Amino acid sequence: MITLENEELKVTIAEKGAELQSIFHKKDQFDYLWQGAEGYWSKHAPNLFPIVGRLNDNKHIKDGKIYEMNQHGFARDLEFKVGEVTPDTVELVLQANEETLNRYPYEFTLKIHYRLDKNQLAVTYCVENHSDETMPYSLGGHPAFNLPINGEGKFEDYKLHFNAGAGLESLEYFEMEPLPYMSGRKLPLTALKNGEISIDRELFGAGLVMDMEMKGRIATLYSSQSSHSITLSLGDFPYLCLWTEEGMEAPFLCVEPFHGMADEYGEVGELADKRGINLLEAGQRDGHQYVMIFDNEWEVSICYLDNFIEVYPASERELVKMKEQLLDESRVDFYVGTQHFVKKELKGVGCEGWGIQFD
Known part of the structure; x- marks a missing residue:
């Protein structure tokens, strides 16, 4: 287990999946990150690679050969190697191996870098393609936050506010039908009012994947009943998913930056044909980042x-x-x-x- 710490926050990260385990507020002695509870979803903040969501029949085709890969890919379940660690930074590395090549026939390196700075935690992904051909991939963060934050207010008291520069008048989301696949249709998100979405279990239970249109959106989870808030600066991530466990009074909400999404329902296909897929040329690398800001103060x-x-x-x-x-x-x-x-x-x-x- 790796620990990053400063005067405000204490962050722990596991080598397995390079997954955040805790984001602890030192002064008020509580955790922003969901810690799991019996009968509920047991993860905290898995990293999704090389796919996001579910493939048709959990399979994809490459050069006529069928490969099997489960929902959200394999990175979250594998051990990462730990690189240099400082009091406020760490880099974890996953490289292609025999196990990954049997599910995803590309030579890659995935680096995940965490940096703690005052009340901010930056998550940076670097994807490298060591194959001699174009490599399709998706990538996502899946952090789950305790809601209510520090037990202040109720789940339904919270809202997600979008700071969108010139204002956010409309959003579209991708219809999931039949679950857990996409229908291929985008629909207007009528729940958006004055740039905010009220937190609603029914709305998020199936997973709400929103098209953020412009990159660089900022989303803040807050309540008038709480002195604490969580802000995500989405960087170049084009989609944002909101999810909590369907049919349960689960006390957490996942706010997930996505570079990709589940298959549209139908036949098994090629990764390169998926909506939202990234295509990385041979010998090249991509970088993506989102930042979590806790108890943000505005001027x-x-x-x-x-x-x-x-x-x-x-x-x-x-x-x-x-x-x-x-x-x-x-x-x-x-x-x-x-x-x-x-x-x-x-x-x-x-x-x-x-x-x-x-x-």
């Missing part, structure tokens, strides 16, 4: 009617309270990052807009 600007601007840091919980206060108080707007909230028609204060809205 907030409050604009008053007299045109006085006040700037100070605020937590997600404080921002929610601030938004509620704006409905009744004389403050006319505020910014959260690049998000702009407006209360009423403004004149002569360098702001414009009507009603509470995202600019």
Whole structure:
């Protein structure tokens, strides 16, 4: 077991699957990461490679030969070699071997690098193709977070807020039909309201895979009942999956950056033909990263009617309270990052807009 630690967080990682085991808040003595419980899903944060989701009949074809590979691939079940370790970084490495070649006939190296910096944990993947041909692959993170966070509030009190720069007015998701496969259709996500999704067990039980359209999205899991929050900066990951165990009152939610997805239902096919697949040329390497930020603080600007601007840091919980206060108080707007909230028609204060809205 590997430990990374600073004044704020203590992180443990297993060699098997290079899987996060714990993200512990030292001051308040609780774990952000799901620790498993009898009768529930037992993993914490598996790394998914070289596929994401399920293949038709758990098989794929390469040069006319059929290979078997289970859901989410094999990386999560194999031992990684540990590279250099410092108090706040570690790199773990998996290389192709006889076992992997029997399921995935490509020579590869997968490196997973963890870096702890204050209240942030960056997860960086490096995929190298040592074959003499193009290598198709998918990749994903599968972190599960305790919900409610630190026992504050209820599961249903939480929301996922998207900070999307110019505002997020719509999202589409990929229909899963029949489970656990894709139908090939994208549908509008009507649950999205004002750039947020309310956490709903029924909505996420089957796995909700969203098309993030633009790369670089930021998603924050928060509740007005909690002083803590979890933010994921998705980097170049084009899909985001939300999942909790179907039909159970499971006290966790997985927030999963994906580079790939399950097969569309049908015949066994080639990996290169899958939706969302990455195609890595011979001798080349790819890099992907997402970052988890715990109890993120934003720099907030409050604009008053007299045109006085006040700037100070605020937590997600404080921002929610601030938004509620704006409905009744004389403050006319505020910014959260690049998000702009407006209360009423403004004149002569360098702001414009009507009603509470995202600019």
